[in-house]
Amino acid sequence: xxxxxxxxxxxxxxxxxxxxxxxxxxxxxxxxxxxxxxxxxxxxxxxxxxxxxxxxxxxxxxxxxxxxxxxxxxxxxxxxxxxxxxxxxxxxxxxxxxxxxxxxxxxxxxxx
Amino acid sequence: xxxxxxxxxxxxxxxxxxxxxxxxxxxxxxxxxxxxxxxxxxxxxxxxxxxxxxxxxxxxxxxxxxxxxxxxxxxxxxxxxxxxxxxxxxxxxxxxxxxxxxxxxxxxxxxxxxxxxx
Numbered sequence: 589x590x591x592x593x594x595x596x597x598x599x600x601x602x603x604x605x606x607x608x609x610x611x612x613x614x615x616x617x618x619x620x621x622x623x624x625x626x627x628x629x630x631x632x633x634x635x636x637x638x639x640x641x642x643x644x645x646x647x648x649x650x651x652x653x654x655x656x657x658x659x660x661x662x663x664x665x666x667x668x669x670x671x672x673x674x675x676x677x678x679x680x681x682x683x684x685x686x687x688x689x690x691x692x693x694x695x696x697x698x699x700x
Numbered sequence: 701x702x703x704x705x706x707x708x709x710x711x712x713x714x715x716x717x718x719x720x721x722x723x724x725x726x727x728x729x730x731x732x733x734x735x736x737x738x739x740x741x742x743x744x745x746x747x748x749x750x751x752x753x754x755x756x757x758x759x760x761x762x763x764x765x766x767x768x769x770x771x772x773x774x775x776x777x778x779x780x781x782x783x784x785x786x787x788x789x790x791x792x793x794x795x796x797x798x799x800x801x802x803x804x805x806x807x808x809x810x811x812x813x814x815x816x817x818x
Contacts, residue, residue, distance in 0.1 A: 622806065631704070631793050631809030632744070677743065687734070688807060692743040 591615045592680050594691035602699055607665040609694050611678030614659065618680040622688070623652060623663045626675045635676075636663070668698045702728050704796050706810035713784055714818055720780045721813045723794030729774035730796035734807065735767070738791045750777050774799065784817040791815075 593612045601607045611621075620639050624632035638645040638652045638661070645652050651664045665672055678691040703726040713719050723733055732751050736744040748769050750756040756769035766788075768780040777796075781788055791814050795807040 624809075629791070629812065629814065631706075631795070631811045634806055634808065637806060687732075687746070687749055690744045690746075 590692075591618075592678055592689045592691040594678050594694050596694050597692070598695040598697070600697045600699060601668050603670060604667045607663075607668045607672065607696055607698070609663040609665075609676050609678070609696070611661050611663075611691055612659060613661075613680050613689075615680070615682070615689075616656075616659065617682050618689075619682050620680070621652070621654060621661050622679045622681075623650070624677045624679060624690075625672075626677060626693070632677060665696075668696075670698050670700065672696060673698045702796070702798060702808040704794065704808045704810040706794055706813050708813060709811060710814045710816075712816045712818065715785055716783055718780055718782045719784055719815060720778055721792055721794075721815075723777045723779070723796070723810050725775045725796040725798075725808070728796070728808075729799040730777075731774070731799045732797040733771060733777040734795045734797070735769060735777075735779050736793045736795065738793060738812075744793065747779075781815065784815070786817045789815055789817045 591614050622637040623635040626632040636647050636650045636652050638654050643654050654661045675693045675695050677693045679688040681688045705724045707722045735747045747762045748756045748758045750769045750771040752771045752774050758764045771777045793812040795809040
């Protein structure tokens with residue numbers, strides 16, 4: 589049962605524009621949510637997280653929005669840069685010791 | 701920042717042999733380490749959770765006798781794929797949850813190990 593879903597397998601965006609990645613979840617017990625970035629043949633890299641008690645968290649070009657009533661979160665990247673081209677995974681957890689559920693990932697391609 | 705290493709990065713082995721993959725947290729202690737498997741163009745699939753000094757907890761459908769996990773210290777966990785078969789070929793990734801993360805759930809991932817079983 590997929591508790592974290594990323595319904596868009598890919599996203600193409602022009603350099604300098606905003607990238608918006610979406611993620612939906614079904615488990616209302618999730619306490620925190622994270623976004624990871626992954627290049628081919630490498631491990632994921634942590635980008636940004638948000639606690640369930642917040643609705644927004646910002647870190648440089650990355651902003652994560654959480655809508656608990658809709659069980660939806662999104663990652664905004666602005667402005668998008670060529671180096672942002674990667675697969676982005678949404679993840680969610682309930683345990684303080686870190687077990688996460690991952691979405692299927694969204695491949696982002698930033699074009700010049 | 702927190703660094704996790706994996707060794708080897710790539711391994712090719714014959715069917716029937718066993719392969720050990722090491723995962724180390726280099727600059728922090730990890731209460732918990734996780735082992736994932738990724739198939740091409742698919743998401744990370746959690747295989748097992750290992751806590752230092754105790755038995756690993758395996759996800760449903762993962763054979764514990766085939767994928768042996770040892771968490772010898774707060775900085776080292778190993779995954780041994782026993783009697784490997786071609787269907788075990790995959791990209792294996794470990795991650796570590798820092799001891800001092802304060803419940804944020806953040807995991808730091810290793811670079812992954814590409815296993816090819818001939």
